[in-house]
Amino acid sequence: MILNASGCLDALTAPRVARSLDAFVAKTITPEPRPGNAQPRLAESDFGLLNSIGLQNPGLDVFYAEVLPLLEELEMPLWISVGGSNAADYARICERIGERDSVDVLELNLSCPNVDPAAAGAAEIVAACRAVSGKPLYAKLSPQLPDIAEVATGVIEAGASGLSLVNSLRGLVLDEWTLEPRLARAVGGYSGAALRPVALAAVFSCYEATKGTVPIVGMGGVQSGKHALDLIAAGASAVALGSVLFGDLEAPERVRSELEEEARARGFERPSEARGAAHQPFAA
Amino acid sequence: MASPRRESRRISGSERIGMYTLLRLERGGLEPGLPGQFFMLDVPGHIVPRPFSICLAEKGELAFLVNPVGPATRELCELKRGQTIGLFGPLGNGFRTDVERPLLVGGGIGIAPFPYAAQIMGNPPIVLGFRTRRQAEAAKLIPRAEVCIEPQLVTELIPEGPIDVLACGPEPMLHAVRALAPDAQLAWEAPMACGFGACYGCVVEFEGKSRRLCVEGPVLNGRPPVLPLIDDQEEEEAGS
Ligand SMILES: Cc1cc2nc3c(=O)[nH]c(=O)nc-3n(C[C@H](O)[C@H](O)[C@H](O)COP(=O)(O)OP(=O)(O)OC[C@H]3O[C@@H](n4cnc5c(N)ncnc54)[C@H](O)[C@@H]3O)c2cc1C
Ligand SMILES: Cc1cc2nc3c(=O)[nH]c(=O)nc-3n(C[C@H](O)[C@H](O)[C@H](O)COP(=O)(O)O)c2cc1C
Ligand code: FES
Numbered sequence: 001m002i003l004n005a006s007g008c009l010d011a012l013t014a015p016r017v018a019r020s021l022d023a024f025v026a027k028t029i030t031p032e033p034r035p036g037n038a039q040p041r042l043a044e045s046d047f048g049l050l051n052s053i054g055l056q057n058p059g060l061d062v063f064y065a066e067v068l069p070l071l072e073e074l075e076m077p078l079w080i081s082v083g084g085s086n087a088a089d090y091a092r093i094c095e096r097i098g099e100r101d102s103v104d105v106l107e108l109n110l111s112c113p114n115v116d117p118a119a120a121g122a123a124e125i126v127a128a129c130r131a132v133s134g135k136p137l138y139a140k141l142s143p144q145l146p147d148i149a150e151v152a153t154g155v156i157e158a159g160a161s162g163l164s165l166v167n168s169l170r171g172l173v174l175d176e177w178t179l180e181p182r183l184a185r186a187v188g189g190y191s192g193a194a195l196r197p198v199a200l201a202a203v204f205s206c207y208e209a210t211k212g213t214v215p216i217v218g219m220g221g222v223q224s225g226k227h228a229l230d231l232i233a234a235g236a237s238a239v240a241l242g243s244v245l246f247g248d249l250e251a252p253e254r255v256r257s258e259l260e261e262e263a264r265a266r267g268f269e270r271p272s273e274a275r276g277a278a279h280q281p282f283a284a
Numbered sequence: 285m286a287s288p289r290r291e292s293r294r295i296s297g298s299e300r301i302g303m304y305t306l307l308r309l310e311r312g313g314l315e316p317g318l319p320g321q322f323f324m325l326d327v328p329g330h331i332v333p334r335p336f337s338i339c340l341a342e343k344g345e346l347a348f349l350v351n352p353v354g355p356a357t358r359e360l361c362e363l364k365r366g367q368t369i370g371l372f373g374p375l376g377n378g379f380r381t382d383v384e385r386p387l388l389v390g391g392g393i394g395i396a397p398f399p400y401a402a403q404i405m406g407n408p409p410i411v412l413g414f415r416t417r418r419q420a421e422a423a424k425l426i427p428r429a430e431v432c433i434e435p436q437l438v439t440e441l442i443p444e445g446p447i448d449v450l451a452c453g454p455e456p457m458l459h460a461v462r463a464l465a466p467d468a469q470l471a472w473e474a475p476m477a478c479g480f481g482a483c484y485g486c487v488v489e490f491e492g493k494s495r496r497l498c499v500e501g502p503v504l505n506g507r508p509p510v511l512p513l514i515d516d517q518e519e520e521e522a523g524s
Contacts, residue, residue, distance in 0.1 A: 007483070007484070008482060008483065009482045010480075010481045010482050012481075013480055013481030013482070013499060014480055014481065014482065027484070035489075035494055036484065036487060036494070039474050039475075039487075039488060040474065040475050041474075041475070041484070041485045041486075041487070042332075042475040042476070042477050042483070042485035042486075043475065044330060044331055044332055044355075044356070047331070048331065049331055049332055049477060051477070051483070051485060053483070053484045053485065053487075056484050056487060056494070176354070176355075192331055193331070243331070243332070243477070245478070245482060246332050246333070246477040246478040246482060246483055247324075247326060247331070247332055247333050247478075249290060249372075249480075250290075
């Protein structure tokens, strides 16, 4: 299964790209509208892209009344990414959005590097959302957690159905002459190729900690089918494409067919058969 | 309006014009779009593409004027005839060119969209401002333009009375133009990663509303945006 990473595609400006995915993941919404951060919000660095968008979104009410109906017209599986600053914020969105049949999954963004971290613990947020919605809940975690596997088992115990791994890393880029930060907020989220080994390690240890029993969406620097296969081998059951989409609208189809080829070349009839292959030496 | 397409094109020429480089590409079947629209250019060795205004669209060609301000733009200025480059466009909303009393106002590299605009509009009056004599060499792309160099400011060349201004240049210039001509069509800039509304990197606040420049701009007060940008239609058109 190939998805987009939240915040890396707008299905309303590029429906053709959205339809080439197995599900569309919307950009994180929060209870109130957020104007996002000041310009500049983007700067390229070696091996990756630094962003500080600041979870710009129209807020729950406008999203529900104006955006969601348009997304529903795409007639494809929808994942809605949920943000907030406390457990009640997340629960409020899950309760409201969770009513809609069109929504397959609620992804809880517990990890945006561009807003102040939610005060509540990840497990507490998941429990609050579980209490108000029967929908599948995916917890999206930061690769900067000191022990991501421990948090992963915690959110699963609290009622999460799956994991989305990983969000971007905190990074900084300086202007080449003035040596001042390039982004207005100085520090931003670092995504792209540099994240690949970090994402692999996160997926690997969370798969191990949950004994392969929960679905995991792997993401971070995926640019090719081989990158996707690596994440699946580490334990991902689906793969999401993020920054790669900015420069390559054909990435979903290309990665899908490369993935099938790469899997076959290694003796797997389907990519899904490679899930967890990285763990076999330890399983024995 | 032309649907954006991603294509690979051969560089047919690259010439220094003072500080800037005019990069000419073979156009093939690519639509040049409207003045003020832009293309995302893939720069070798860089992760995200970079936006550039359509500068010239002579027969069989598409040209961009590049100001080397950082790693990617310096790289583009070094590309040689015969090399190929990926590009995606035309994107964004261009200028309304069917205005009654046009005046084109460019500052520095903000001259970029105007050679093409002048061609389409039948040589309207143009004023250009530059910081240095070397920058001002770019004015030769528009031979009939009135040119000034700092300390004289381009806004001093804007006549009084009713005019329809199309402007492109640094932000302080755009604000000054707007103070003189409140209805001016202004081409804004912000760093972009995608050019089609996906990343929210290019959002600016204009008249109390936040706008993605790649979707609602880069020309604000210009043509209304057309959505969606990347739809199935595109395939049909491309295939036909
Ligand atoms: C719609 C649009 C059309 C453009 N048309 C042209 C053109 O015709 N010719 C041309 O030379 N340039 C044009 N630009 C600007 C050009 O895209 C940037 O200069 C380029 O992306 C910088 O890349 P770099 O790696 O060389 O520099 P970087 O290292 O990315 O940046 C160098 C410096 O420029 C600033 N910067 C980067 N991108 C922008 C931007 N888009 N707006 C304002 N400041 C920025 C950075 O903050 C930094 O201080 C256009 C930009 C937009 C949004
Ligand atoms: C411009 C941009 C905006 C993003 N916005 C969000 C967001 O709103 N919510 C979220 O959960 N993740 C967001 N992300 C993180 C991505 O979903 C993804 O986790 C991260 O970019 C790693 O994947 P990649 O390396 O393939 O880009 C954003 C990333 C980028 C580059
Ligand atoms: S450049 Fe990505 S949204 Fe405008």
